[in-house]
Amino acid sequence: MTPLDPLLFGEIDPPQRLLMGPGPVNAHPRVLRAMSADLLGQFDPEMTGYMNQVMALYRPIFGTQNPWTMLIDGTARAGIEAALVSLVAPGDTVLVINFGRFGLLLGEILTRIGAVIETVDAPWGEIVPMEAIAAAIERTGPKIVACVHGDTSTTMAQPLDGLGDLCRAAGALCYVDATATIGGMAIAADRWGVDVVTGGLQKCLGGPSGSAPITISDRAADHIFARRHTEAGIRSADSIDGAGPRIASNYFDLAMIMDYWSDKRLNHHTEATSMLYAARECARVMLGEGLEARYARHAAAGRAMSAGLRAMGLTLFGDDAHRMTNVTGVFIPQGVDNDRVRAAMRDHFEIEIGTAFGPLQGRIWRIGAMGYNAMKHKVLLTLAALEACLLREGFLLPAGAAVPAALEAWG
Amino acid sequence: MTPLDPLLFGEIDPPQRLLMGPGPVNAHPRVLRAMSADLLGQFDPEMTGYMNQVMALYRPIFGTQNPWTMLIDGTARAGIEAALVSLVAPGDTVLVINFGRFGLLLGEILTRIGAVIETVDAPWGEIVPMEAIAAAIERTGPKIVACVHGDTSTTMAQPLDGLGDLCRAAGALCYVDATATIGGMAIAADRWGVDVVTGGLQKCLGGPSGSAPITISDRAADHIFARRHTEAGIRSADSIDGAGPRIASNYFDLAMIMDYWSDKRLNHHTEATSMLYAARECARVMLGEGLEARYARHAAAGRAMSAGLRAMGLTLFGDDAHRMTNVTGVFIPQGVDNDRVRAAMRDHFEIEIGTAFGPLQGRIWRIGAMGYNAMKHKVLLTLAALEACLLREGFLLPAGAAVPAALEAWG
Numbered sequence: 001m002t003p004l005d006p007l008l009f010g011e012i013d014p015p016q017r018l019l020m021g022p023g024p025v026n027a028h029p030r031v032l033r034a035m036s037a038d039l040l041g042q043f044d045p046e047m048t049g050y051m052n053q054v055m056a057l058y059r060p061i062f063g064t065q066n067p068w069t070m071l072i073d074g075t076a077r078a079g080i081e082a083a084l085v086s087l088v089a090p091g092d093t094v095l096v097i098n099f100g101r102f103g104l105l106l107g108e109i110l111t112r113i114g115a116v117i118e119t120v121d122a123p124w125g126e127i128v129p130m131e132a133i134a135a136a137i138e139r140t141g142p143k144i145v146a147c148v149h150g151d152t153s154t155t156m157a158q159p160l161d162g163l164g165d166l167c168r169a170a171g172a173l174c175y176v177d178a179t180a181t182i183g184g185m186a187i188a189a190d191r192w193g194v195d196v197v198t199g200g201l202q203k204c205l206g207g208p209s210g211s212a213p214i215t216i217s218d219r220a221a222d223h224i225f226a227r228r229h230t231e232a233g234i235r236s237a238d239s240i241d242g243a244g245p246r247i248a249s250n251y252f253d254l255a256m257i258m259d260y261w262s263d264k265r266l267n268h269h270t271e272a273t274s275m276l277y278a279a280r281e282c283a284r285v286m287l288g289e290g291l292e293a294r295y296a297r298h299a300a301a302g303r304a305m306s307a308g309l310r311a312m313g314l315t316l317f318g319d320d321a322h323r324m325t326n327v328t329g330v331f332i333p334q335g336v337d338n339d340r341v342r343a344a345m346r347d348h349f350e351i352e353i354g355t356a357f358g359p360l361q362g363r364i365w366r367i368g369a370m371g372y373n374a375m376k377h378k379v380l381l382t383l384a385a386l387e388a389c390l391l392r393e394g395f396l397l398p399a400g401a402a403v404p405a406a407l408e409a410w411g
Numbered sequence: 412m413t414p415l416d417p418l419l420f421g422e423i424d425p426p427q428r429l430l431m432g433p434g435p436v437n438a439h440p441r442v443l444r445a446m447s448a449d450l451l452g453q454f455d456p457e458m459t460g461y462m463n464q465v466m467a468l469y470r471p472i473f474g475t476q477n478p479w480t481m482l483i484d485g486t487a488r489a490g491i492e493a494a495l496v497s498l499v500a501p502g503d504t505v506l507v508i509n510f511g512r513f514g515l516l517l518g519e520i521l522t523r524i525g526a527v528i529e530t531v532d533a534p535w536g537e538i539v540p541m542e543a544i545a546a547a548i549e550r551t552g553p554k555i556v557a558c559v560h561g562d563t564s565t566t567m568a569q570p571l572d573g574l575g576d577l578c579r580a581a582g583a584l585c586y587v588d589a590t591a592t593i594g595g596m597a598i599a600a601d602r603w604g605v606d607v608v609t610g611g612l613q614k615c616l617g618g619p620s621g622s623a624p625i626t627i628s629d630r631a632a633d634h635i636f637a638r639r640h641t642e643a644g645i646r647s648a649d650s651i652d653g654a655g656p657r658i659a660s661n662y663f664d665l666a667m668i669m670d671y672w673s674d675k676r677l678n679h680h681t682e683a684t685s686m687l688y689a690a691r692e693c694a695r696v697m698l699g700e701g702l703e704a705r706y707a708r709h710a711a712a713g714r715a716m717s718a719g720l721r722a723m724g725l726t727l728f729g730d731d732a733h734r735m736t737n738v739t740g741v742f743i744p745q746g747v748d749n750d751r752v753r754a755a756m757r758d759h760f761e762i763e764i765g766t767a768f769g770p771l772q773g774r775i776w777r778i779g780a781m782g783y784n785a786m787k788h789k790v791l792l793t794l795a796a797l798e799a800c801l802l803r804e805g806f807l808l809p810a811g812a813a814v815p816a817a818l819e820a821w822g
Contacts, residue, residue, distance in 0.1 A: 004471065008695045009464045012445045012688050019452050024681055027450050034423045035685060036443040039619055041430055041763045053420045060415065073621060074485040074662065075680040081662045101644035108642040109661045153644070202681055208450055210484060210621060210683030231519040233512035233564070233768060248659060250520045251485065251492045267768070269486040270435055270613055272621030274446060275686065277423050284419045352452045357644060357678070 021354030022152035023203035028372040031207045034281035035274045057283035063188035068216035070261045073272040076179040076200025079212025086254035089245040090114030095142035100151030124154045125318035150181035155329040164193015184298040184326040195220035206371030207282040211275040228255035298325045301369035307409035308383035308402040327368040349385040432765030433563035434614035439783040445692035446685045468694035474599035479627035481672045484683040487590040487611025490623025497665035500656045501525030506553035511562030535565045536729035561592035566740040575604015595709040595737040606631035617782030618693040622686040639666035709736045712780035715817040719794035722816030738779040760796040
């Protein structure tokens with residue numbers, strides 16, 4: 001221990017920072033408190049009871065009746081990889097609907113799985129029209145279609161109504177990454193007709209990163225169970241293996257994870273208990289508020305943020321008709337120093353706003369209002385602080401206009 | 412929301428259960444409290460400061476000077492898979508030192524990676540002698556040697572002194588899964604000369620499952636960086652890719668995870684902030700206690716548990732010379748109902764003890780004393796409760812003998 005500071009860096013004591021970027025955001029205090037509950041054994045009836053409650057709580061949040069609705073132990077990206085590695089076998093053709101960085105991520109993960117990747121693309125700031133998707137499905141004959149719902153890199157939300165019908169007609173399964181929208185914009189897995197949807201806690205659900213809710217249609221579950229290979233250490237006489245190709249990951253093998261969450265309770269990983277408590281409380285907070293009220297609150301926050309930014313004379317990025325409600329892209333004005341403004345926001349106001357990736361890096365900020373932060377006062381405080389920081393930069397703007405515009409847009 | 416109970420299953424309120432199985436165990440209250448701290452943005456200087464502290468705190472715990480010492484976001488099994496998928500390319504020969512269920516798990520994960528798997532085996536309840544390992548390395552010429560340190564399925568701890576020398580002489584890299592020993596038995600990555608070691612929080616570190624500490628030698632880091640393929644969404648002019656085969660997983664790509672934990676701070680997953688707070692506090696509690704004091708406490712708990720069980724007339728499972736200090740296997744006596752005793756322990760005493768896997772299922776119990784539960788009073792209470800439950804089963808034992816024997820063995 002000698003080389004370490006004897007104070008061992010002190011108690012955990014993060015600054016109270018308002019996180020108005022594209023996520024992670026501040027967690028709801030009830031979620032933080034839920035994580036301080038004591039642990040349980042993984043096959044304790046109280047624990048499996050909580051697991052079953054989580055399954056019930058996430059069905060309305062995903063807009064589904066799917067029995068297979070549960071958690072993957074890892075960040076939102078773990079949920080994406082679990083879905084793709086369990087659905088897709090090497091050599092399968094996958095059509096990626098690509099309109100931003102997280103569409104690229106789907107392709108990246110699929111490359112490693114050994115899929116044959118086809119894409120149908122939109123420029124950053126737009127979405128892919130359903131007719132283009134239909135044509136691409138016809139052209140490529142995919143086994144799987146993969147899509148991001150809301151891509152925070154571009155702040156665009158892809159319309160998904162009708163996608164399931166196109167996939168079913170073509171005999172394809174459909175995966176949707178709803179990390180950035182779940183809890184803030186309506187997820188309608190059953191109405192969309194999509195097979196697997198994954199999310200994360202750290203954006204509109206108002207929890208910490210580290211648990212990925214997932215829902216799986218019966219059709220997809222059959223497909224996945226056909227690839228089941230029970231591991232040697234827990235194999236028994238009644239283990240049933242499928243004839244399909246073995247899933248390339250053990251940790252992300254949804255067949256084994258479903259066996260763990262089912263009444264079989266076959267040992268796999270040790271469920272991340274505190275994160276399960278967090279996921280459960282995120283869902284309770286959300287359903288207690290009511291789905292429609294919650295989506296309306298996010299929509300109001302998005303409208304107010306957009307109106308306030310425009311009242312400051314700033315220009316929003318991307319297609320107005322397909323904007324995510326919970327994160328807004330705004331061009332950094334000419335002559336304004338990106339890093340200096342974000343530093344001033346943080347140092348003077350303890351507010352974080354987001355930078356951008358790839359072609360948008362240094363060109364836009366991404367300002368979020370998600371989950372516990374999709375609140376009127378937090379939107380107004382962010383606008384007021386940004387106005388002050390831009391004025392200090394010498395940017396000419398109609399001082400005092402942003403807050404009233406936002407208030408009016410909130411409605 | 413209509414189909415759900417309007418009370419949404421109520422507040423989180425788990426029973427206060429003493430977890431004396433092979434893990435997970437009860438978390439230290441300081442760890443639970445640390446998780447209720449508010450969140451930070453992932454590139455916030457306060458957050459990256461905490462990440463750097465975690466790197467420093469886990470070096471002494473792993474017994475290493477390795478700069479690359481950090482966390483994988485997922486359960487202990489995520490750490491294992493991240494290590495193996497990043498070290499091993501398809502077609503590589505891997506020698507697994509196999510003496511229990513978690514040796515089988517290494518083989519299971521490696522099968523999915525496409526490795527050529529060789530094993531050197533011991534019967535459950537024994538360890539693999541170093542001479543047998545040396546012979547197996549000579550026979551198989553592995554690129555990687557993989558081993559579990561303490562396998563809770565058999566309660567055996569594999570001696571590892573000298574393993575690194577054998578591996579280096581053969582030009583092999585060496586991986587060790589220390590999930591069940593880290594925090595309770597000395598990990599000596601540098602003295603052993605092994606390259607990658609992973610752990611989990613939910614056993615002797617006294618935290619919740621969901622974060623996997625890892626350490627990586629410079630030699631292994633070079634090997635891994637030779638397989639680096641920066642993902643498209645964050646690729647820039649100064650991205651450096653390696654010539655080696657692409658790592659089969661994105662989530663578990665240690666090259667990208669190291670780029671995230673390094674000063675480069677390249678975006679990958681969103682760090683599971685609350686779990687990082689938990690991992691940080693686990694380490695602070697441990698280093699505050701002192702490594703030697705902590706290992707001695709676990710050794711005393713193991714001695715006391717063993718002595719108490721023997722004083723009850725029970726027979727321990729496995730080789731006395733290589734017993735893990737933090738979990739003890741004991742044969743279920745003839746005529747005693749396994750399930751009924753465990754149910755009585757839970758229902759009357761709120762104490763959980765562990766059942767077993769595979770060939771030991773129904774034959775032994777596994778009784779742990781790990782982390783915050785490796786305490787004298789918890790060992791004594793467990794022994795007293797077990798004695799009462801066995802007496803109710805009609806098992807003839809010298810009543811009152813276990814506790815004094817345990818007290819004497821504690822020392």
